Every structure is written in structure tokens, then in C-alpha cells.
Amino acid sequence: MTKKLLNLLVVISMLAIAAPVAVAAPPVQDGGQDYVVVKDDWLSKLSDKYLGNLLAYPAIMELTNQKAAQDSSYATITNPDLIEVGWKIYIPGATEAQTFMAAYSPMAPAEGPQGETSIVILVPEDPTGFNGLVTDTGYEQALMELVLLGLTDIDPQGEFYLELAAEMPTVENGGVVVDEDAWTMDVTWKMRDDVVWADGEPLTADDVIFTWNAIADPEGGIWAEGLDYTDSIEKVDDYTFVVHYNTVYPNYRIQFGGENFAVWPEHYCDASQGFVAWDCNRQPLSSGPYILEEWATGDYLSFVRNPAYFEAGKPYIDGVVVRVVPEQSVSKTMMVEGDADLHIWPSESVANDYLVAPNVDLSVSPSDRWVMRLFPNLAARGSVDPVENPHPILSDVQVRQAIRMGIDVDTIVDEIFLGYSKPVWTEFFRPPYICDITKPEYDPAAAAALLEEAGWIDQDGDGTRECHGCKTGAEEGYVMSMELTIYAEYGEELELAQQLVAEMLGDIGINLELSMFEGTILWADYESGGIEQQGDFDLDMWDDGYPGIDPTDHIWYYYYSEAAEPDWGWNVGRWINEDADALIDETYYLDEEYRQEMFCELAALLDEELPQILLFSAFDGAGYSARLQGVQATVNDMVTWNVADWKIVQ
Amino acid sequence: MGRYIARRLLQAIPMLFMISVVLFALVNIAPGGPLSGHGRSRRIRPEKAEILKRQFGLDKPLPIQYVIWLVGNDWMRVDADGDGVTESYGERRGILRGDFGFSYRNRQPVLEEIADRLPNTIYLMGVTLIVVGIIAIPLGAISAVRQYSVFDIVVTTLSFMGQAIPEFWLGLILILIFYAWLNNPFTGAPLLPSGGMQTFGMGFAIWDRIQHLILPVTMGMVGWVAWYSRFLRSGMLDVLHQDYVRTARAKGLSEHLVVYRHALKNAVIPLVTIFALDLPSIFAGSLYVELLFSWPGMGRLYYQAATGRDYPMLMAILIIGAGFMITANLLADIAYAYLDPRIRYD
Numbered sequence: 001m002t003k004k005l006l007n008l009l010v011v012i013s014m015l016a017i018a019a020p021v022a023v024a025a026p027p028v029q030d031g032g033q034d035y036v037v038v039k040d041d042w043l044s045k046l047s048d049k050y051l052g053n054l055l056a057y058p059a060i061m062e063l064t065n066q067k068a069a070q071d072s073s074y075a076t077i078t079n080p081d082l083i084e085v086g087w088k089i090y091i092p093g094a095t096e097a098q099t100f101m102a103a104y105s106p107m108a109p110a111e112g113p114q115g116e117t118s119i120v121i122l123v124p125e126d127p128t129g130f131n132g133l134v135t136d137t138g139y140e141q142a143l144m145e146l147v148l149l150g151l152t153d154i155d156p157q158g159e160f161y162l163e164l165a166a167e168m169p170t171v172e173n174g175g176v177v178v179d180e181d182a183w184t185m186d187v188t189w190k191m192r193d194d195v196v197w198a199d200g201e202p203l204t205a206d207d208v209i210f211t212w213n214a215i216a217d218p219e220g221g222i223w224a225e226g227l228d229y230t231d232s233i234e235k236v237d238d239y240t241f242v243v244h245y246n247t248v249y250p251n252y253r254i255q256f257g258g259e260n261f262a263v264w265p266e267h268y269c270d271a272s273q274g275f276v277a278w279d280c281n282r283q284p285l286s287s288g289p290y291i292l293e294e295w296a297t298g299d300y301l302s303f304v305r306n307p308a309y310f311e312a313g314k315p316y317i318d319g320v321v322v323r324v325v326p327e328q329s330v331s332k333t334m335m336v337e338g339d340a341d342l343h344i345w346p347s348e349s350v351a352n353d354y355l356v357a358p359n360v361d362l363s364v365s366p367s368d369r370w371v372m373r374l375f376p377n378l379a380a381r382g383s384v385d386p387v388e389n390p391h392p393i394l395s396d397v398q399v400r401q402a403i404r405m406g407i408d409v410d411t412i413v414d415e416i417f418l419g420y421s422k423p424v425w426t427e428f429f430r431p432p433y434i435c436d437i438t439k440p441e442y443d444p445a446a447a448a449a450l451l452e453e454a455g456w457i458d459q460d461g462d463g464t465r466e467c468h469g470c471k472t473g474a475e476e477g478y479v480m481s482m483e484l485t486i487y488a489e490y491g492e493e494l495e496l497a498q499q500l501v502a503e504m505l506g507d508i509g510i511n512l513e514l515s516m517f518e519g520t521i522l523w524a525d526y527e528s529g530g531i532e533q534q535g536d537f538d539l540d541m542w543d544d545g546y547p548g549i550d551p552t553d554h555i556w557y558y559y560y561s562e563a564a565e566p567d568w569g570w571n572v573g574r575w576i577n578e579d580a581d582a583l584i585d586e587t588y589y590l591d592e593e594y595r596q597e598m599f600c601e602l603a604a605l606l607d608e609e610l611p612q613i614l615l616f617s618a619f620d621g622a623g624y625s626a627r628l629q630g631v632q633a634t635v636n637d638m639v640t641w642n643v644a645d646w647k648i649v650q
Numbered sequence: 651m652g653r654y655i656a657r658r659l660l661q662a663i664p665m666l667f668m669i670s671v672v673l674f675a676l677v678n679i680a681p682g683g684p685l686s687g688h689g690r691s692r693r694i695r696p697e698k699a700e701i702l703k704r705q706f707g708l709d710k711p712l713p714i715q716y717v718i719w720l721v722g723n724d725w726m727r728v729d730a731d732g733d734g735v736t737e738s739y740g741e742r743r744g745i746l747r748g749d750f751g752f753s754y755r756n757r758q759p760v761l762e763e764i765a766d767r768l769p770n771t772i773y774l775m776g777v778t779l780i781v782v783g784i785i786a787i788p789l790g791a792i793s794a795v796r797q798y799s800v801f802d803i804v805v806t807t808l809s810f811m812g813q814a815i816p817e818f819w820l821g822l823i824l825i826l827i828f829y830a831w832l833n834n835p836f837t838g839a840p841l842l843p844s845g846g847m848q849t850f851g852m853g854f855a856i857w858d859r860i861q862h863l864i865l866p867v868t869m870g871m872v873g874w875v876a877w878y879s880r881f882l883r884s885g886m887l888d889v890l891h892q893d894y895v896r897t898a899r900a901k902g903l904s905e906h907l908v909v910y911r912h913a914l915k916n917a918v919i920p921l922v923t924i925f926a927l928d929l930p931s932i933f934a935g936s937l938y939v940e941l942l943f944s945w946p947g948m949g950r951l952y953y954q955a956a957t958g959r960d961y962p963m964l965m966a967i968l969i970i971g972a973g974f975m976i977t978a979n980l981l982a983d984i985a986y987a988y989l990d991p992r993i994r995y996d
Contacts, residue, residue, distance in 0.1 A: 044857055056836045057857070098836060125954065128756035135755070136691035218731035220705075223698035276705065277757035297766045298946025300850055321850055326941045326950065329822060333830050334844055370690075520959050521682035523693050525703075528683025544692050557695070568696050597978075 028545030032063070032096055039085040043077075051097045059097040064089040117648045118319035119341040119628060121640070122331045126324050128297045129281035133215065133224050134178075140295070142344060142638040143258045144288040146303055146320060148264070151189060151208070153641065156366050156634035157551045158431040160253055164189040164203065164263060164287075166239070168253060171590065178248055178590065184231075185248050185590075189256070191239040195310045197265050198286040205241040208256060209233050210266035220274015225553070226255040250590055251550040258548055259299065259637045263287065284562075289315040289644035298324055315644040335360050335623055342631065343623040344639055348493055350419045354623040361626050365418070367431060368617035369545035369635030371424045372497070375612055376400055376539055379574040383568055384535045386574040392467070392474035393482060394538065398454040400610040403539075404440050405447035407501055408506040413616050416496045421620035427614070428603045432549055432592075435600035437607050448508045452533070456480050458509050465509040481511040482538035485531065487519045490501035490542070498541060512539070523566050533573035543618040552587050553596075559611060561583050575611030651985070653996040655980065662976045669972045670965075674716050678962050684708070684754045684959040704732045706754055706961075709741075719751065719965065720744050727893040745969070751962035755954070760966045763951065770847060770936035773945035777863055779932065783925075788880025791914055797887060805879065812876030820940040821869040828865060845944030864945040870936050874928075881924065885917040892916075919989045926982030930974040934967075942971045 169175020561570020
């Protein structure tokens with residue numbers, strides 16, 4: 001009885017788990033044969049019977065269809081689940097089947113007519129659509145690059161390149177005219193005249209103006225860079241238009257392009273639905289290299305080559321499938337197994353795995369954008385006024401300097417971020433604005449001395465300093481203990497970095513309690529209880545950086561005094577500095593040399609005052625299959641920026 | 651019985667109303683909001699946040715937001731362009747007229763999005779529950795009948811393991827074994843797919859669908875099978891010692907009849923209640939299974955809505971889920987009455 005039960009158990013467990021593995025020794029049939037379908041036959045059954053494998057049924061199906069193409073007595077099987085009694089089909093021999101199945105891979109979507117090539121791109125979440133201005137998770141932009149064009153874009157080296165524009169307007173070529181007295185400017189754009197939408201309609205200046213008006217519509221529009229500076233756009237002819245600005249706007253070159261902006265078709269999009277919600281956002285009409293074929297929400301999007309694409313012969317690859325795979329370890333496995341061709345933004349540890357995987361390569365952006373940084377709150381917790389209520393610890397610049405000296409950035413970068421990050425200590429570290437600021441030294445002894453000097457001394461010997469004559473207005477004996485907050489979405493690496501920072505600062509007598517919040521809580525608006533906007537933090541750590549190559553607005557939003565008002569900017573450390581305001585005002589000019597000078601003066605001021613403590617760059621890269629050629633990750637755009645140039649090499 | 655059902659359905663209306671008030675308050679009061687960035691846009695430019703706030707209707711006091719959510723705003727004038735003048739009628743119809751609003755995330759009607767995902771979830775969870783029933787009931791019944799036998803001990807051990815195994819880890823291991831390690835000896839392709847509902851570009855094929863179901867169903871069912879079989883085992887043990895089972899035996903009925911007609915039918919009654927209460931998961935889906943196997947279902951939709959503070963989507967899923975819950979409770983009671991003639995509702 002016992003034995004019988006055990007047998008039963010084995011059978012059950014085999015059925016439950018191993019059924020598909022059970023491949024019996026094949027009753028080998030060499031040489032193919034014709035077969036007439038009888039009642040109760042189905043393909044996988046025949047496949048099991050004659051080929052010894054349930055899963056080899058595609059061999060029967062495809063080879064029968066091949067015969068049917070030459071000899072009409074054979075049936076044509078379109079649906080493997082449907083065969084009719086009396087059909088003549090062809091059952092291949094075992095070797096023939098094996099050869100066929102070795103070449104046949106239903107996992108790879110490279111099926112279809114002979115010679116078609118197709119790649120699979122993995123994204124972790126369902127993109128909201130193709131409109132990068134409405135939602136900016138990065139994946140909308142990745143999709144947008146497949147189907148839509150802008151006037152200009154920025155390449156991985158930080159240089160502008162033209163898409164729809166025929167030339168870049170500058171002061172020299174007369175494209176930019178500045179009215180020095182009124183302090184306004186006009187920019188004339190000349191567009192290519194050989195670009196058409198996928199339906200054959202020409203892409204003209206009307207489309208650009210239509211797009212801009214839809215964005216600027218107060219009801220259904222959205223904010224875009226340059227919106228506040230643009231008075232109107234005027235059409236000159238079908239391929240020329242003039243933009244009238246109410247000020248001098250240095251970043252005009254990317255206003256109608258870049259990673260977020262695309263030109264939308266006037267004859268296709270319904271302006272009455274509003275820019276943010278029009279159906280175009282999910283069913284775009286292409287001007288770019290690919291056409292959206294099908295979108296299965298939450299599952300995949302498939303694209304086919306746009307035959308009307310203006311670059312002759314491109315794109316080289318016929319089809320693109322974007323698959324939503326939320327779990328990174330699954331994405332990694334699919335890449336390594338060869339079932340996917342591109343993994344956008346793998347974590348540092350997965351990137352490391354790609355380096356050693358034989359069939360996966362890694363592309364790393366040549367420059368960096370996101371910088372992990374500490375935001376010290378200069379106002380007391382819960383207050384937004386650093387003058388009336390200064391932070392008991394962080395309002396003293398010597399303390400901030402000591403914190404910077406006490407953190408060994410090199411170790412964090414090497415140990416946790418596996419060398420994919422690089423130490424960064426100034427906002428002006430990447431082209432075109434690079435300022436010569438000396439790299440701060442890691443020196444815990446000097447940091448400790450600085451804290452002593454600032455009046456933070458550990459008299460009770462518990463390892464944490466207290467205020468004894470400190471200059472922040474904190475009461476005598478106030479313990480140097482604070483909260484260090486991070487956001488949850490970055491993942492394990494940031495948590496480790498947080499622990500390491502706490503340990504290092506613990507060594508110089510600053511005690512840090514660790515906490516972690518979702519980004520939606522940390523960065524929410526004041527009313528929704530946003531931790532930063534409400535000033536309800538001591539120190540927080542996360543990564544940010546500016547898109548494109550113009551830092552002006554980014555700098556304004558982080559360091560200008562007005563940006564310290566809740567919900568009016570991101571100066572959430574409430575750093576108020578008149579000199580900085582004056583310098584930032586001076587950067588809204590066109591003269592590049594002057595801008596550079598102003599930025600570098602500001603860089604020196606920031607280095608002294610430390611309203612933020614910049615630590616290291618965050619990794620930006622993509623894993624791609626070795627059969628793919630031309631992939632180049634970039635912080636200036638999504639990795640799909642040059643998808644039309646990609647090739648498959650066997 | 652008909653009157654009883656009608657009464658219960660009428661009671662559900664005020665209940666759903668109360669639930670909706672509480673949920674609306676909770677969802678909105680919870681820290682964080684839809685105006686912060688997600689993904690790589692850590693922060694939203696203040697100018698953009700202002701526009702979004704107006705477009706989402708978050709510029710109005712919470713009670714008004716609730717009223718609009720409930721009955722719409724097409725009967726009142728709104729300030730659609732933010733110039734301070736209320737010049738046009740709103741466009742929302744409110745959930746009472748079937749308008750659950752649009753998702754903050756992708757500006758699509760919430761119901762459309764749910765209608766996209768729901769069939770996928772019902773499909774996966776339905777198959778899972780059926781498989782659970784097919785496996786758990788015999789396992790539980792046999793181990794009770796053969797208490798302390800080797801079979802019982804093995805099943806008991808396995809079911810404790812099944813309950814103890816972290817679902818997510820189990821899924822990862824399944825993918826590792828059946829996708830990464832084991833290959834189809836004929837094609838050299840992975841034995842089972844890593845996720846998704848079907849092979850892209852293949853069209854509908856039963857075998858392909860089954861292949862895509864095997865791993866997620868296995869991952870989803872293990873905990874359930876363990877728990878149901880344990881539950882049935884103890885229920886069955888209880889019933890087997892009842893007088894009416896002894897009577898049945900004394901009548902000279904075959905052991906088979908005693909066990910499967912008299913004992914099992916009674917032991918299953920409490921299980922039916924539990925099963926009915928688990929039914930709403932057919933609507934809710936299983937987040938871990940969907941995340942791991944890239945299944946486009948309700949669990950992921952809800953998770954996405956919760957992390958992105960997509961209030962309309964959250965509210966719709968929660969309210970419809972509450973409706974399912976109430977219905978499932980009612981079903982449990984009805985099924986109970988049907989299976990146990992001693993129970994009467996009047």
C-alpha cells in the first residue's frame with residue numbers, strides 16, 4: 001500500500017511539475033512520410049507519435065505548408081490547433097524534424113517573410129504613450145524616438161544635430177536676431193522639405209506651429225521648455241517659421257526637439273482632445289523610422305519599418321518589439337538567453353553581469369548627467385525659513401564642509417557602484433560647461449577638527465558630538481544627530497550607499513538615523529505632504545541632473561532664492577544667497593564665453609557654501625545583444641535615439 | 651431565498667457608499683501625491699505641476715473632489731484654462747453614471763484600462779483556482795482518510811513547505827529551471843517561456859497558451875494548494891468521526907461511498923466559504939506572479955496606480971474590488987445554504 005501511494009505521489013508530482021519535460025525516447029522514423037489525417041488526430045499527438053516530441057509539431061506544420069506550396073494535394077495548415085480529417089500532411093523524418101526545429105525558434109519574433117529582421121527591447125513598465133512632454137519616465141521618450149522627429153537633437157557627445165531642421169539658426173547665419181534695446185529675440189527656423197508623414201502628407205512648418213499651439217493651450221496643453229519665453233510663432237512659408245521671444249532665450253536650439261519634444265501631425269491629431277490626452281499620444285502617425293503596428297497594453301508594442309522614412313535605406317532593421325518585463329532579473333535572464341536585444345538602464349550589478357556574458361554587450365554613456373547628492377536642509381525641520389529658524393546643525397557651513405570631508409566617495413563608487421559611477425563635486429562637470437574646481441579630499445581627521453572648531457564636541461564620550469558653543473543657535477548640549485533620507489525606487493545600491501555614508505559620518509561623531517521614502521512622497525508638492533517642499537527632513541540623498549546641455553534652468557531651480565518658496569522651485573535646502581542670484585541672472589545671455597565665466601564663478605561660490613554636497617554620477621547605460629550594431633547609450637537622450645542606424649550582424 | 655438575496659443586494663448599496671467615502675479620504679490623505687515625478691523625472695517643474703493640478707481637478711477642496719468623482723461636473727461651470735473665470739461646463743459624468751474618470755498616468759478612461767487588463771487576470775486566476783481545486787481536494791481528502799500514512803506525512807510536509815516558501819522566490823527558481831536551464835531537446839529553445847501570455851506574433855495557439863500558463867499557475871497555486879489541502883484534511887478528519895459517518899458505515903455502505911459521498915460532501919462545506927471569499931482575487935490578480943511573469947493583469951495595474959498616486963485608477967479598482975467582495979460574500983452564504991440544508995435564510 002505504502003509503495004503504491006509513493007508511486008502515486010511520484011506520478012502526481014511529475015504531472016504537476018515535470019509533465020512538459022517528459023520526453024520519451026523517440027520512436028525513430030527516418031525519412032519523411034505522407035500521412036492522411038484521421039479522427040482524433042492533432043498535430044502535437046502526431047508529433048509525439050512520429051517524432052517523439054510533442055513540441056516538434058511546428059516541423060510538421062511548416063514542412064507540410066512548404067510541400068503544399070508546390071503540390072496542392074497537400075493541405076495548408078494555418079492554425080496548428082485545427083486540422084481536418086482527410087487532409088494530406090507531411091510528417092518529416094526525425095533528422096529532418098530536428099534540423100528544422102533547430103533553426104525554428106518560436107520564442108524569437110523574427111518570424112514572418114524570409115529575410116525579415118526584428119529586435120526585442122525590454123522596458124520595465126508599460127509606457128503611458130509616445131508623448132515625452134506629458135510623462136517623463138524615460139520610456140515614453142524611448143518610444144518617441146521610434147516614431148516621431150523633432151527639429152534638432154543632441155548626440156552622446158553633447159553636440160547638436162539636425163533632424164527636421166535644415167540648418168541650425170545662429171546669430172552668424174542670420175537665423176537669430178537679438179533686439180538689444182527691447183531685450184527680445186527672433187529665431188528663424190528653416191526645415192527640410194523632403195520629410196513626409198507615414199500617410200504621405202508632407203511635414204511642414206504648419207505641423208510645428210500646430211504642435212506648439214496645442215502645447216500652449218491653457219486647457220489641454222502642458223508646460224514645455226521655452227513656453228514662458230515664447231510670444232508667438234509665425235509661418236513664413238511651408239518650410240520656414242519665425243519664433244518671437246519676449247526675452248533672450250539661450251536654450252532656443254533644442255526648444256523644438258530634444259528628448260521630450262516631437263512634431264505632431266496637424267492633419268491627424270485632434271486638437272479638441274487636448275495635447276495631453278489626444279488619441280495621437282497612443283496611436284501616433286509616424287514621421288520617424290518605425291510605425292506602431294500593435295499595442296497590447298501592459299504586454300508589448302510592435303513596430304514595423306516606415307517605408308516613407310526620409311533617410312534613404314534606413315532603418316536597417318525591419319521590426320521592433322517593445323516588451324514590458326517588470327522584473328529586472330527576468331530581463332537579465334532573457335538577455336542572456338538571447339530572447340531580447342536591448343535592456344535599458346540595467347542596475348550596476350546587472351551591467352556587470354552583461355560585461356561577462358558572451359552574447360550581451362554593454363553600452364555606457366560617454367558623459368554623465370545624474371549626480372547623487374546630499375541636500376542639507378538649512379532651515380529647521382518643518383520650517384521653510386532659514387533666517388528665522390536656522391537648522392540647528394546644518395545651517396553652519398563648517399558642518400557642511402566637514403560632512404563633505406568625512407565621506408569617502410571613491411570607496412562608495414568602487415565598492416557599491418562597481419566603478420560605474422565617478423566622483424563628482426561640482427554642477428559644472430560635463431560639457432559644455434566644465435569648471436576647474438579642485439576635487440575635495442577625504443580627510444576624516446580634518447573633518448573632525450573642523451567640527452571641533454565649529455563648536456561640536458563629544459564631551460560625554462558616547463561617540464556623538466554635542467553643541468558646546470556651536471554657531472547655529474542650537475542650545476548647549478544639542479546632540480549632533482540627524483536623519484538621512486533616501487528614496488526607495490533606486491534600489492539596493494542606494495541603500496548600501498546610505499549605510500556607508502552613515503558609517504563614515506558616524507566615525508567623525510555625526511549620528512545619522514536612516515530612513516527611506518517613495519519618490520512620490522519625497523518630491524510631492526507642499527499640500528500633498530511632500531517631505532522636501534515642507535522642509536521636513538535634515539539630509540536627503542538622491543540623484544538629479546539637467547536634460548540637454550543647458551544647465552541654466554536647472555541651476556535657477558536649485559539655487560535661486562525665489563526657488564526656495566514652497567512649490568516654486570527645488571531649492572528645498574532653502575539656501576538664500578544674493579551673490580548667487582546675481583550670477584544666475586547673468587547666465588541668461590547668448591554669449592557663450594560670458595555664460596561660462598558666470599557659471600564658473602557660481603561653481604566657486606557653491607563649492608565654498610555647499611548648499612548641496614555632490615557625491616558621484618549615477619550610471620547610465622544599456623545592455624544589448626552582441627548581434628546588434630550601433631547601440632550607443634547617452635544621457636542626452638534615450639538609447640533609442642539612433643535606432644534607424646542599428647544593424648543586425650550575425 | 652429570492653427575498654433574502656434582494657435584501658442583501660439592497661444592503662450593499664449604502665455599504666458601497668460608505669466604503670467609497672472612506673476609501674476616497676484614505677487614498678487622498680495618504681502622504682505623497684500625483685504631482686511629483688516618477689521614473690527619471692524626479693521632480694516636476696512647478697509650472698507643469700500647476701497645469702497638472704488643474705487638469706486633475708486637485709485644485710478643489712477634497713469634498714468637492716469627491717462629489718465630482720461621484721456625480722460628475724457636467725452640471726457645473728469649471729475653470730478649464732486656469733484664468734480664474736469659470737466659463738465652461740465640466741466633462742465628467744461621475745461614477746454613478748459609469749464614468750470613473752481618466753487615469754492620471756496615461757489620460758485614458760480608467761474603465762477602458764481595467765477592461766483591457768481584467769480578462770487577462772480572470773484567465774490566469776481562474777485557471778489557477780481550478781488547478782488548485784483539482785489538486786488540493788483529493789490531496790486533503792486522501793491524507794485525511796489515510797491519516798498518519800506515508801502519503802499523509804509526505805503531503806503534510808509538502809504543504810507546510812508550500813505555505814512557507816516565499817512566492818516570489820519560488821517564481822524566480824521556476825524561471826531559472828524551466829527557462830534558463832532546461833531546453834527543449836528538439837529546438838534548443840528554452841523549455842518554457844519566461845513570461846507574457848503568448849508568443850508574440852504567433853497568433854492564438856492552445857499549446858502556446860498552455861506553455862505560458864504553466865509557470866505562473868504553478869507559482870500562484872502552491873500556497874493555495876497547501877492551505878486548502880490542510881484545511882480540507884482537518885475538516886475531513888472532523889467529519890470522519892461524526893455519528894452519521896459511523897451510521898453510514900453501519901448500514902454497510904462501501905467505504906468509497908462513505909468517504910466520497912457522505913464525508914467529503916460535508917467536509918467541503920467550510921471550504922466553499924473560504925473559496926468564495928478568495929474569489930475576489932480573480933479580480934485583483936496576484937501582484938508577484940504578474941510582476942515576475944510579465945503578465946498584463948490587474949495586480950500590476952493596481953500596483954502602478956498605487957505607487958504613482960493615480961487616484962482615479964486606484965479608486966476604480968478599490969470600488970470595483972469592494973463590489974466583488976460583497977458579491978463573493980453573498981455567494982458564499984448562498985452556496986452554504988445550498989450545501990447545508992440545515993441553514994435557512996429568511
